[in-house]
Amino acid sequence: SGVTYVKHLDSLLVQTKAISPGLPPVQILAMAQCAVDQGQNNYLDDRERMHIKTLELLLKDQHRLALVNVLKILRQCPGDVLALSLAMDLAHGLGDRQAAGEAAGSVIAYWTERQGGLVRPAIPGHATAMSLIALGFAVGGHIPEAEQMADNAMKQGRKICGALATWAQCHVFDAGGRVAEGISALSNFDGKQNYEGAGFLHFDAILSGYGARFSMDREERGRGKSAALRLYGTHFETVLENTGFASRSPHRQPMYKAPVAWVKPDLITSAKEEESSQSESMFDQLFGRNKKQDEMDKEFEILKQQINLPSKRIGGWDPLCEDVLTWLPPTPRFLADATLLLFRFTLNGTIGHNNVRWDDLRNAWEAYFDIHNKYSNEPPNFCPLVSLSACIIMPPSEAGGDRIGSGSLSRGLHKLGKLLNLGNASNPEESKAIREIVAESSPSFWLPNTDGTESEWKGIVHDIHSAIEGVDPDESDVNQSDQDVYRLRYNGWIFDSRPILEHAIVYAACKAGDIESLSIARGICSRGVTLRTMSPEEWWRYSIVLGLLGDQVASEDAWNTSINVGASQGAR
Numbered sequence: 001s002g003v004t005y006v007k008h009l010d011s012l013l014v015q016t017k018a019i020s021p022g023l024p025p026v027q028i029l030a031m032a033q034c035a036v037d038q039g040q041n042n043y044l045d046d047r048e049r050m051h052i053k054t055l056e057l058l059l060k061d062q063h064r065l066a067l068v069n070v071l072k073i074l075r076q077c078p079g080d081v082l083a084l085s086l087a088m089d090l091a092h093g094l095g096d097r098q099a100a101g102e103a104a105g106s107v108i109a110y111w112t113e114r115q116g117g118l119v120r121p122a123i124p125g126h127a128t129a130m131s132l133i134a135l136g137f138a139v140g141g142h143i144p145e146a147e148q149m150a151d152n153a154m155k156q157g158r159k160i161c162g163a164l165a166t167w168a169q170c171h172v173f174d175a176g177g178r179v180a181e182g183i184s185a186l187s188n189f190d191g192k193q194n195y196e197g198a199g200f201l202h203f204d205a206i207l208s209g210y211g212a213r214f215s216m217d218r219e220e221r222g223r224g225k226s227a228a229l230r231l232y233g234t235h236f237e238t239v240l241e242n243t244g245f246a247s248r249s250p251h252r253q254p255m256y257k258a259p260v261a262w263v264k265p266d267l268i269t270s271a272k273e274e275e276s277s278q279s280e281s282m283f284d285q286l287f288g289r290n291k292k293q294d295e296m297d298k299e300f301e302i303l304k305q306q307i308n309l310p311s312k313r314i315g316g317w318d319p320l321c322e323d324v325l326t327w328l329p330p331t332p333r334f335l336a337d338a339t340l341l342l343f344r345f346t347l348n349g350t351i352g353h354n355n356v357r358w359d360d361l362r363n364a365w366e367a368y369f370d371i372h373n374k375y376s377n378e379p380p381n382f383c384p385l386v387s388l389s390a391c392i393i394m395p396p397s398e399a400g401g402d403r404i405g406s407g408s409l410s411r412g413l414h415k416l417g418k419l420l421n422l423g424n425a426s427n428p429e430e431s432k433a434i435r436e437i438v439a440e441s442s443p444s445f446w447l448p449n450t451d452g453t454e455s456e457w458k459g460i461v462h463d464i465h466s467a468i469e470g471v472d473p474d475e476s477d478v479n480q481s482d483q484d485v486y487r488l489r490y491n492g493w494i495f496d497s498r499p500i501l502e503h504a505i506v507y508a509a510c511k512a513g514d515i516e517s518l519s520i521a522r523g524i525c526s527r528g529v530t531l532r533t534m535s536p537e538e539w540w541r542y543s544i545v546l547g548l549l550g551d552q553v554a555s556e557d558a559w560n561t562s563i564n565v566g567a568s569q570g571a572r
Contacts, residue, residue: 001201001331002382003029003061004375012324015253019321026321032059047077054086063090063382067099074103078110081125084132093333093383095492097139104136127157131164138171139493147172154194162194163203170210174495177532179217186211187231199326202334205235209337213499216350217537218566226350236338237357243329245364250371253319254327332380335364336389343392344499346420347507348537349445358423362393369398379403385492388500392417405467409501412463416504419456419511446544448513457512464505465520502528506541510548521545529558536566 010027018025032055038044039052050073057066067090073083087103090096111130114123131153138146150168153161166185173182185191186207195207208231216228240246242255330338338361345351346358369390372380379400380386390399391410401410449457502524509521525542532538539562547555 001333002372002380003059004372004380005329005331006032007375008329008371009324012253012329013321016319016321016324029059047073047080050076051083061382063094066090067094067096071099071103071106074106078107079123081129081132084129088132088135091136091139092493092496093385095384095497097141097493100136100493101140101142102136104133104140108133108137127153128161128164130156131161131168134168135164135171138168138175141175143172143175158194163198163207166191166195166207170207171493171495173214174498175531177535177538179214179535182214183211183218187215187227201328201331202239205239205334206337208235209341210495212341213344216344216348217535219350226345229345229350232338232341232345232357236334236341237360239330239334240338240360240364243327245330245367246360248363248367248370250329250367254323256323256327257317258320258322258326330364330368332368332383332386335361335368336383336386338364339389339392340496340500343389344503346422347503353420353422353445356423358393362423365390365394369394385496385500388413393422408463409467412460412467412508413500413504415456415460415463416508419453419460446507446510448548449511454512454514457508458514458517460508461505461512461517461520464501464508468501468505506545510544513548515549518545518549522549534565536562539565 006028010029013027014025016025036052036056036059039049039056044052050069054066054069054073057063057069067087070083070087070090073080074087077083084103084107088100091100091103107129111126111133115126115130130149134146134149134153137149146168150165150172154165154169158165169185170182173179173185183191185194191211192208196204198204198207212228212231215231216226219226219228237246244251342351342355342357342361346353346355351357379398381400381403384404387396387400387404388410391401391413394414396402396407396410396414399410401407401413404410448454506521506524509517512518522542522545525538525545528535528538529542539558543555543558543562546552546558
């Protein structure tokens with residue numbers, strides 16, 4: 001999330017009561033700097049020094065160098081799960097698929113050899129490590145191996161690593177267009193049980209956003225029926241409103257107390273309790289109930305008394321450290337996922353382009369950049385996808401998108417956002433309704449424009465497509481090296497970057513309506529329906545492009561396939 005986000009957290013923590021009398025309030029950056037200052041002590045081993053070096057690089061927002069250092073740790077200490085988790089987080093933020101695959105590949109043999117069996121159990125942390133390895137393999141394109149590892153990790157440690165295994169399954173299901181399985185794993189009640197407890201840094205909301213992507217894939221577009229939009233409202237809108245970011249006025253202290261209190265039960269038992277514990281039932285005597293496990297389960301109890309339930313009072317109580325850490329403001333990655341999700345809602349007709357949710361999201365981005373500019377004079381550069389997402393509603397120079405590749409991708413996305421005129425709702429309450437029938441209010445939202453902006457839409461297709469290929473076909477130099485092409489090309493995790501790129505290109509091509517743009521869109525759709533055959537949305541977009549190219553028969557076939565594929569998965 002960057003150093004500026006941590007500094008903002010410290011500004012909230014400094015207002016909290018001390019955890020113990022005589023101690024100052026908790027400050028994360030001060031603790032991190034104290035650890036860095038101890039980096040050369042003699043009592044530390046090489047692995048610990050490398051971890052502290054990684055922390056020092058992260059404090060300087062040098063995430064690329066930090067990733068290189070973490071990969072070095074994994075090569076020397078393949079059993080270090082903390083380093084493996086850091087590697088995946090850093091590779092995710094940087095959009096580096098190769099680094100994620102390298103991290104997983106360098107430790108897979110170590111953990112496979114220690115998976116245990118019927119006699120010898122697996123070593124501690126095995127399920128967590130295998131979930132992270134499955135994620136790296138899935139991102140790297142090794143789908144069958146990743147799916148098997150994620151399934152085994154889910155069976156082995158669902159309560160411990162369910163969220164990580166679900167994260168890996170996201171990429172597996174998306175790669176094959178397995179929409180029904182994605183909905184089951186991320187949108188339905190049974191699947192959400194696996195990750196709903198992973199709320200730190202809003203990880204549960206981000207996974208729920210992935211579930212909304214699968215859910216909207218098979219929804220009837222433009223008709224005001226969207227279960228995915230409810231997921232957005234539950235997991236994203238709630239955070240933006242409760243933290244004040246939706247109105248560009250972030251709250252200076254938590255609105256909620258920490259929801260539960262953890263206490264250790266009294267170890268002194270009465271004579272009556274001892275007598276009842278000695279009288280075991282016949283069932284327990286026959287089947288050997290595990291008393292030791294029962295004692296471990298009772299080591300901590302959750303008190304659900306009225307005084308510990310969440311409170312909506314802003315004033316009248318002094319927040320504690322745990323109140324802040326269980327009420328985190330939205331992270332940059334959270335805002336990026338919310339933007340990408342709302343972007344897809346807009347392009348497939350779930351909401352209109354002037355929906356008030358865009359106004360709330362613009363306010364949230366402006367609030368974030370107000371905080372960022374308070375502590376830094378440079379745009380954020382630790383996560384390319386954050387900068388690109390912000391460019392949809394913010395100038396690229398402010399969001400840092402002009403520094404990614406040649407700058408054409410951020411330029412194209414910003415032009416797209418301006419032409420769509422996102423937000424500016426005339427009737428906020430009506431536009432925020434679940435049933436917004438875009439097919440009636442804007443029946444031509446996927447048809448070519450006739451208002452003289454066709455050349456601008458064609459320019460958007462050109463900018464975004466050249467960023468994907470790494471070469472500008474109109475201005476390319478015959479002496480351009482392969483290294484220059486790689487440097488100019490945007491490389492991100494496919495499941496994260498594909499929606500923002502492919503949907504933008506195809507939509508802009510349809511609005512432009514020229515043969516060159518539509519041919520680019522047809523190539524993208526052709527690849528989509530081949531690799532993700534069971535995705536109704538891929539066939540739906542393909543039918544529109546074919547219709548605009550004049551191939552009516554193929555367009556009707558693609559449309560019918562979209563309906564049939566959706567119906568076979570439980571919805572039209």
